[in-house]
Amino acid sequence: MSAIGTTPFGQEIVETAIGPTKTMVLNMGPQHPSTHGVLRILLELDGETVLKAIPDLGYLHTGIEKSCEDKTYSQAITLTDRMDYLNPLGNNLAYCLAVEKLLGIEVPKRAQYFRVLMVELQRVSSHLVWLGTHAIDMGAMSAFLYCFREREEILKIFEFVAGQRMMTSYIRIGGLALEPPTGWKERVEKFLKMMPGRIDEYETLLTGNRIWLGRLKGVGVMSAEDAVSYSMTGPTLRAAGLAHDVRRAFPYSSYEEFEFDIPTRTEGDCFARYLVRVAEMRESLKIVRQAMEKFPVEGPFRTEAPGIIPPAREKMKTEMEALIYHFKIFTEGFAPPPGEAYASIESPRGELGCFIASDGSQKPLRCHFRSPSFINLQALPKLVTGQLISDVIACIGTIDIVLGDVDR
Amino acid sequence: MTDSGGQTTNPVVAKLRSWSANAIEEVIEYRGDTTIVVPRKVLRSIAEQCRDTEELKFNLLTDATALDRYPLEPRFELNYQLVSIPLKQKLRIRVKLSVSDPVVDSLVPVWKGANWLEREIFDMFGIQFTGHPDLRRILLPDDWEGHPLRKDYPVEGYRDIPAIATRYTRSRP
Numbered sequence: 239m240s241a242i243g244t245t246p247f248g249q250e251i252v253e254t255a256i257g258p259t260k261t262m263v264l265n266m267g268p269q270h271p272s273t274h275g276v277l278r279i280l281l282e283l284d285g286e287t288v289l290k291a292i293p294d295l296g297y298l299h300t301g302i303e304k305s306c307e308d309k310t311y312s313q314a315i316t317l318t319d320r321m322d323y324l325n326p327l328g329n330n331l332a333y334c335l336a337v338e339k340l341l342g343i344e345v346p347k348r349a350q351y352f353r354v355l356m357v358e359l360q361r362v363s364s365h366l367v368w369l370g371t372h373a374i375d376m377g378a379m380s381a382f383l384y385c386f387r388e389r390e391e392i393l394k395i396f397e398f399v400a401g402q403r404m405m406t407s408y409i410r411i412g413g414l415a416l417e418p419p420t421g422w423k424e425r426v427e428k429f430l431k432m433m434p435g436r437i438d439e440y441e442t443l444l445t446g447n448r449i450w451l452g453r454l455k456g457v458g459v460m461s462a463e464d465a466v467s468y469s470m471t472g473p474t475l476r477a478a479g480l481a482h483d484v485r486r487a488f489p490y491s492s493y494e495e496f497e498f499d500i501p502t503r504t505e506g507d508c509f510a511r512y513l514v515r516v517a518e519m520r521e522s523l524k525i526v527r528q529a530m531e532k533f534p535v536e537g538p539f540r541t542e543a544p545g546i547i548p549p550a551r552e553k554m555k556t557e558m559e560a561l562i563y564h565f566k567i568f569t570e571g572f573a574p575p576p577g578e579a580y581a582s583i584e585s586p587r588g589e590l591g592c593f594i595a596s597d598g599s600q601k602p603l604r605c606h607f608r609s610p611s612f613i614n615l616q617a618l619p620k621l622v623t624g625q626l627i628s629d630v631i632a633c634i635g636t637i638d639i640v641l642g643d644v645d646r
Numbered sequence: 647m648t649d650s651g652g653q654t655t656n657p658v659v660a661k662l663r664s665w666s667a668n669a670i671e672e673v674i675e676y677r678g679d680t681t682i683v684v685p686r687k688v689l690r691s692i693a694e695q696c697r698d699t700e701e702l703k704f705n706l707l708t709d710a711t712a713l714d715r716y717p718l719e720p721r722f723e724l725n726y727q728l729v730s731i732p733l734k735q736k737l738r739i740r741v742k743l744s745v746s747d748p749v750v751d752s753l754v755p756v757w758k759g760a761n762w763l764e765r766e767i768f769d770m771f772g773i774q775f776t777g778h779p780d781l782r783r784i785l786l787p788d789d790w791e792g793h794p795l796r797k798d799y800p801v802e803g804y805r806d807i808p809a810i811a812t813r814y815t816r817s818r819p
Contacts (some may be wrong), residue, residue, distance in 0.1 A: 271760065295784060295785060295786070296783075296785035296786060297782065299785040299786065301794060302793055303770075303795060304794055304801055305801070307801065308801040339677050339678075340677065342677060369817055378658075409648060426660075466705050466706055467757060467758045467759065468707060468758050468759045468761070469707050469708060469757060469758075469759025469760075469763075471706075471708070480731060482706075482731045487731070487734045488734070488736070506665065507761075514708065577676050577677065577727070578676065578679075578681070578713075579676075579677050579679065580679060580709070580725075580727055582708070589708055591708060591709050591727065593709065593711055593727070595713050597715075602713075603676040603713060603715070604713035604714070604795075606709070606713075608709035608711075608727070612762065612766075613759060613762065613763070616759065616761055616762040646785075
């Protein structure tokens with residue numbers, strides 16, 4: 239057989255008994271279970287090999303950034319919950335840190351430790367959803383059931399503390415929405431006792447599993463240089479060998495006082511990303527334990543800033559000024575001085591940043607979210623080119639995208 | 647603190663000034679963030695300097711976004727957030743653009759990660775990036791009219807979009 243031409247991608251076209259060979263364009267998604275939402279990918283295939291992949295996004299675009307410009311600073315918190323719906327507390331935290339930076343206010347240590355505790359529990363729950371759904375994509379049904387069983391325990395803690403399972407809006411500008419209720423410690427303690435053994439269970443199910451290894455090892459390799467060049471952050475970057483973590487590099491919310499390791503691998507493949515995430519869950523449990531021990535019994539859960547932060551309930555009922563401030567904060571909001579601030583946190587998926595610009599009015603001039611899923615996803619064509627079509631699913635899975643975060 | 651003269655204590659700014667004395671128009675230190683305002687002609691070369699200079703090593707472009715100060719002129723501001731992973735420092739580069747000529751050099755040749763960020767800015771603000779390999783809309787459909795994050799675009803959108811509406815009815819059998 240001799241070549242009778244080449245495709246636009248440099249593949250030889252060969253004459254066969256049933257006609258010339260051709261590449262095929264496959265439209266994957268937007269309704270596809272393994273894209274975890276509505277992601278469409280145009281794949282150009284040569285047999286089973288991917289020659290080119292073009293992601294197409296925007297199916298879940300709801301204009302959150304534009305809506306934020308029409309809300310007061312405190313109202314916009316509820317919108318941030320709905321971006322990355324597996325990490326609502328992290329989104330709240332990034333937004334509140336940016337606004338607090340813009341205002342130049344300090345948050346009491348008590349609130350800072352509790353924020354850390356909640357966000358780390360959220361990280362475990364987010365990684366559990368990732369592990370469960372990714373295992374389903376790879377054909378391991380039972381891991382999903384185990385992961386969601388433990389995630390349920392975390393959501394129960396959230397419901398107990400914040401009154402909501404998912405869209406908690408619990409972290410507010412200047413501190414927390416509510417004083418943590420009596421009995422939270424016992425619940426978190428119970429969870430911390432149970433969880434390490436459960437992570438061991440997942441590892442016995444998956445880490446040495448030959449099918450799991452076959453599907454993930456050596457698939458979707460990303461070198462550290464490429465990962466940095468593509469602006470990737472989070473477990474994807476750490477699996478490639480760079481120990482960059484916002485919690486360590488630019489500590490926020492008192493992370494400098496916590497002891498934890500940054501798990502890294504050097505392989506940069508899908509299996510390395512899996513190992514990094516599992517190790518991160520264990521590290522998060524360590525941080526939760528420390529936050530629980532550091533948490534002071536007495537003290538305010540919100541900073542005092544008259545006219546910006548709502549006064550304590552007791553004060554509002556007894557002092558006239560506090561009542562007036564309370565009324566004004568919830569009717570017309572507060573106006574930070576003109577300027578810009580960028581704050582970032584380490585979300586389960588990478589660096590989640592929030593850029594806020596104020597023009598001195600009660601509503602933000604611009605509120606931009608640097609969403610880790612969006613930026614990590616742009617390396618997908620690089621990861622999957624030359625791989626098999628079944629590896630595309632492994633790659634999408636281990637980048638760990640949340641389409642609400644990608645499209646905003 | 648705004649400093650438009652030559653005096654600054656920030657080593658990053660001093661290093662960039664030693665490379666080119668006129669490259670930085672203004673230095674803004676606000677709430678612990680350093681912002682340098684640069685003319686758009688030097689944006690790409692200053693970005694290359696930031697990435698390659700030994701004392702700076704800004705190897706990660708974390709974020710790029712625009713903001714619209716309508717009705718002020720120049721109304722657009724582009725903000726690039728740089729992070730140096732080895733040296734653990736941050737820098738924000740700002741470029742100001744007017745509505746009559748919203749064109750700037752793309753940073754994709756410097757950081758590949760700028761690709762989608764610039765497409766998003768193009769989509770939402772209508773700012774053009776010269777040298778971008780694939781400047782298409784990213785979140786909105788290709789036939790969308792207008793750039794929604796501009797301040798003169800209403801928050802609730804336009805109720806009737808006659809051009810798009812007729813296009814769709816005509817194409818349906």
